[in-house]
Amino acid sequence: MTTIKKLTKAREASSLLFLVVLFAIVGCINKDFLAPSSIMACFNDSVVFTLLAVGMAFAIFIGEIDVSIGSNLGFSAAVVGSMLRDGHSFVISFLTGLLIGVLVGLFNGWGVAVLKIPSLIFTLGTNGILRGMIFLYTGGAWVENLPPQFTAFSSKPLVSNLTVYYAVVILAVVVIHILLTRTKKGKYFIAVGDNEGGATLVGIPATRTKVLAYVFCGVFASIAGIIYASRIGFITVIAGNGYEMKAVAACVIGGISLTGGLGSVIGACIGAVIMSSVSRILVFMGFSSDYDNTITGLMLITIVVLDALLQRHSAERIRRERLTNRAASAAQKGGEQA
Numbered sequence: 477m478t479t480i481k482k483l484t485k486a487r488e489a490s491s492l493l494f495l496v497v498l499f500a501i502v503g504c505i506n507k508d509f510l511a512p513s514s515i516m517a518c519f520n521d522s523v524v525f526t527l528l529a530v531g532m533a534f535a536i537f538i539g540e541i542d543v544s545i546g547s548n549l550g551f552s553a554a555v556v557g558s559m560l561r562d563g564h565s566f567v568i569s570f571l572t573g574l575l576i577g578v579l580v581g582l583f584n585g586w587g588v589a590v591l592k593i594p595s596l597i598f599t600l601g602t603n604g605i606l607r608g609m610i611f612l613y614t615g616g617a618w619v620e621n622l623p624p625q626f627t628a629f630s631s632k633p634l635v636s637n638l639t640v641y642y643a644v645v646i647l648a649v650v651v652i653h654i655l656l657t658r659t660k661k662g663k664y665f666i667a668v669g670d671n672e673g674g675a676t677l678v679g680i681p682a683t684r685t686k687v688l689a690y691v692f693c694g695v696f697a698s699i700a701g702i703i704y705a706s707r708i709g710f711i712t713v714i715a716g717n718g719y720e721m722k723a724v725a726a727c728v729i730g731g732i733s734l735t736g737g738l739g740s741v742i743g744a745c746i747g748a749v750i751m752s753s754v755s756r757i758l759v760f761m762g763f764s765s766d767y768d769n770t771i772t773g774l775m776l777i778t779i780v781v782l783d784a785l786l787q788r789h790s791a792e793r794i795r796r797e798r799l800t801n802r803a804a805s806a807a808q809k810g811g812e813q814a
Contacts, residue, residue: 487731487739491746494729498750502757509760516637522752523642524549524700524707528719529726529744529751530649531696534689536727537665539672539736540588540595542690544580545697545723547606549716552576552701554610557619557711560626573698580606581694585687603720610713619711630706641703649745656741665689669736718769725776726751733783751775 499518503510528545535542552573559569580602587598634643656662664685667675676682705711724734730747732739754772755765 488743488746491730491743491750495746495750498753498757502760506760506762509757513637514756514760518753518756519749520637520639520642521756522749523639523645524704525719525722525726525752526642526645526649526745526748527696527700527703528723529730529748530652530741531693531700532720532723533727533730533732533739533741533744534665534692534696535595536724536732536734537669537736537739538686538689539669540686540689541724541734542584542599542693543596543720544584544599544602544606545693545700546716546719547603547610548577548580548694548697549701549704549719550711550714551606551610551613552698553705553711553715554614554619554713556702557622557705558614560623560705561619561621566626570702573702574695577695577698578691579694580697581691582687584694585690588690589683589686610715614711614713616713618713619705620709622705622709626706627709630703641706646745649741653741666737669738671737721769721776722751722772723748725772725779728776728779728783733787734780735787 499509499515508514528549531545532542555576556569556573559572560566584595584599584602587593587602588595591598630639630641632640634640656665664675664680667680668682668685672682675685701716704715708715726747727739727744728734728747729750730739730743730745732743732747751772755768758765758767758771
């Protein structure tokens with residue numbers, strides 16, 4: 477367990493170092509990028525992807541995935557946005573959005589953890605269902621004319637250029653990180669992802685933990701949808717489309733292993749800043765932001781391949797060490813018998 481913790485910290489440190497170096501390189505090309513307001517914009521703009529990445533992290537921690545978070549975001553944004561537009565209170569609208577996230581999470585958790593259906597297949601189906609529900613709910617029209625106070629709050633500063641939204645999200649991430657690393661039940665997610673069979677043998681409720689992970693993933697996607705509606709000011713029928721790839725990329729760049737059982741929400745948060753900054757970085761470097769998805773895909777493939785190679789090398793090294801120890805132990809026993 478100590479080795480795993482050290483490796484996790486190393487992965488987070490590598491992600492943070494990559495972020496700093498990336499910003500420094502862009503700053504050398506265009507000094508305007510290093511302006512305090514520009515740097516803070518990178519962090520503030522990452523609030524939606526941070527929530528999605530943290531939610532996705534729960535699914536990846538247990539060795540699964542959720543490709544429905546983009547459509548979950550879109551559906552939650554459409555429902556909450558239309559309710560606010562029609563005069564419903566923010567509390568009722570917000571709770572409705574949370575309920576959507578919980579129900580989507582329970583549905584995905586039931587399919588993956590209880591029915592044992594591969595998570596990629598089941599959540600892909602959920603993605604299609606939610607996309608269809610967005611069209612049915614909105615009639616194919618945009619959800620517009622959201623309350624001005626709701627949209628204006630997205631840029632409300634807490635301190636200097638730090639927005640209230642991002643400050644609250646970062647505080648929540650820190651609290652979640654502490655709960656996941658310092659509490660017994662919080663460690664269940666990593667334990668199940670590391671070795672589900674072993675976790676079950678020591679009394680950890682693996683099925684319940686997996687369902688709960690998907691509930692958290694769904695809730696974070698819904699909250700991201702609400703903040704998305706506040707920031708953008710309108711919701712289209714394709715809102716959140718492709719966001720699942722960025723969320724996965726953020727987790728992987730943040731040091732979370734796709735095989736499960738390794739990583740942290742802090743790493744996911746760092747990865748989210750990197751992924752959400754790609755468009756801004758391209759503009760400051762004189763390129764079109766249309767290359768955003770291409771860059772994201774290339775980064776995801778590169779890091780996944782490197783992670784797989786590193787894990788294979790680590791597994792081979794451990795296997796050789798075990799064989800060496802066994803051979804030494806056998807030789808020692810043979811010498812004692814002689």
